[in-house]
Amino acid sequence: MDKIMLAHGGGGQKTTDLIRNKIQKYFNDPELSQMDDAAVLDKLVFTTDSFVVEPLFFPGGDIGELAVSGTVNDIAVMGARPLYLSVGFIIEEGFEINNFETILESMKRAAETSPVRIVTGDTKVVDRGKCDGIYINTSGIGEIAFTPPPGVERIQPGDMVLINGPIGLHAISVLTARKEFGLDTEVLSDVAPLWSLIEQLNDFAVKFMRDPTRGGIAQVLNEIAGDRDFGVEIWEDSLPITQEVVGVCEILGFDILHLANEGKVIVVAAEKDAEKILEIMENDPLGKGAKIIGKVTEKNKGMVTLKTTALSERIVLPPTGELIPRIC
């Protein structure tokens, strides 16, 4: 590993390697070593994310909505109420102010529906050709609202795994917007801030939540199961999928489990509450198509398996390369 590769930014195994072997060699704060998407500091949650999506505008959203939703969701999945956002713009010389305003408007709207306050910011301009229009960093502060807060150490065999709707929409939306593959599907990105949905789950035995962005649900489920004393089993016929996404995956050879989502949350909950959580999701606009997709098992410790038929299953690995770069 002597040069940065696109796969280092893919959110899969290469990203994990870069963080563990290089970044954590220098930054070894115990909070950082947790490798959560946010740090928990007493009652506060603190998180950061940079957005470099290409193209900036895609069916169903744009980089502005993405930048607010991504950070709001990283806070929300910690069981924390999003309070404050910072915004850092890196803009290319010559970028159209009109496009900038469209992005600002999307951010404003997403922040209002979260709701979260944008309280501090920074703007840098780089020469033409030194960025791809605009990059946005958002960092966020939230306060823990769930008691007890969710955490991977609370997961036990018998817990159920849920997701709030169809997977892969964001990745396929961005991909089709690039027009590289001559796809004429119109898949809308699922990008959305999720706190208004997640907030309603506070009364139930939620063990763990995570938004399956880069690396998809395969990455999140492997982070859950990895090195632990249980396995995670998911069921193919329960996965919420759409025909358009499956169609694109078949044509291009993508694994739908690796595709990024930007308005989805994986919830691990006690079996007794799983049906109630499903009902809440189904009754919320952000949970249309929600499903119980699997369970935590005693067997296959440390592994994620996909049950394809009653008799057959395969191991689900995290992505090792970068399927679709610049997805968020």
Place this chain on the structure above:
Amino acid sequence: MDKIMLAHGGGGQKTTDLIRNKIQKYFNDPELSQMDDAAVLDKLVFTTDSFVVEPLFFPGGDIGELAVSGTVNDIAVMGARPLYLSVGFIIEEGFEINNFETILESMKRAAETSPVRIVTGDTKVVDRGKCDGIYINTSGIGEIAFTPPPGVERIQPGDMVLINGPIGLHAISVLTARKEFGLDTEVLSDVAPLWSLIEQLNDFAVKFMRDPTRGGIAQVLNEIAGDRDFGVEIWEDSLPITQEVVGVCEILGFDILHLANEGKVIVVAAEKDAEKILEIMENDPLGKGAKIIGKVTEKNKGMVTLKTTALSERIVLPPTGELIPRIC
């Protein structure tokens, strides 16, 4: 204004225009409208900064040290103790891992001396040619330590203006590292985290602090005086300057008051405490060459003036264009 210009990132009038006319049109949180470098949220301070300096390595520092120091200083000048940093990397495909490690090491060292904990992060990789090696965003959380906290509304005529050492070092260091002008001076950047110095001023009547980065001390002093019921007068023969920096300014026609600093703080303090603050600065490694450089006046309301001789003075304006882009 229909396209982004480099001057929009210069920290001067054009940046102010972009923020006031465009960004604040959409983001209108009362905290953001203060246009401080950080938001004050109850007892917390929250700030963000993106670093796009070119070149990444310059005499006296690198982008890593800059990224930690810049955010630590934005917190410190609010009279707040820096606690936590987030780090967001945007890295270009093909970037040398060795260089990345050098940057990480600088960040680690700067964080340790601040001291501040790096608790959360994010890494994105963009295609070759879509960034200039590496861009770094740091966001930070601090807690108010000064009682009462400094604030521009506390400034009164008669207060004194101090700075902790020679000005313009960072800008000239970066400029000479570019080798564009055939300069063979070796000016070291002043980049440094300043909390260890600022912390010692807590017992004194500090009215206001600000780090004069982009736009230089001309920008900061104009932000202090602008639209207010007092003026700020500074004295040419009291300004801490070095011969090398003055020499470069003469050759290239730069106004030294517009040059960026990364290890300097402008302190406005009650006259009774100014000499004591000066003494503390002079006894600290971060305050070598500190000076009382001016005072807050009843006359020339809303303006900054530079007294060049006993009988002569000129108005100091904030920079309107972008003297030296990509300085931080």
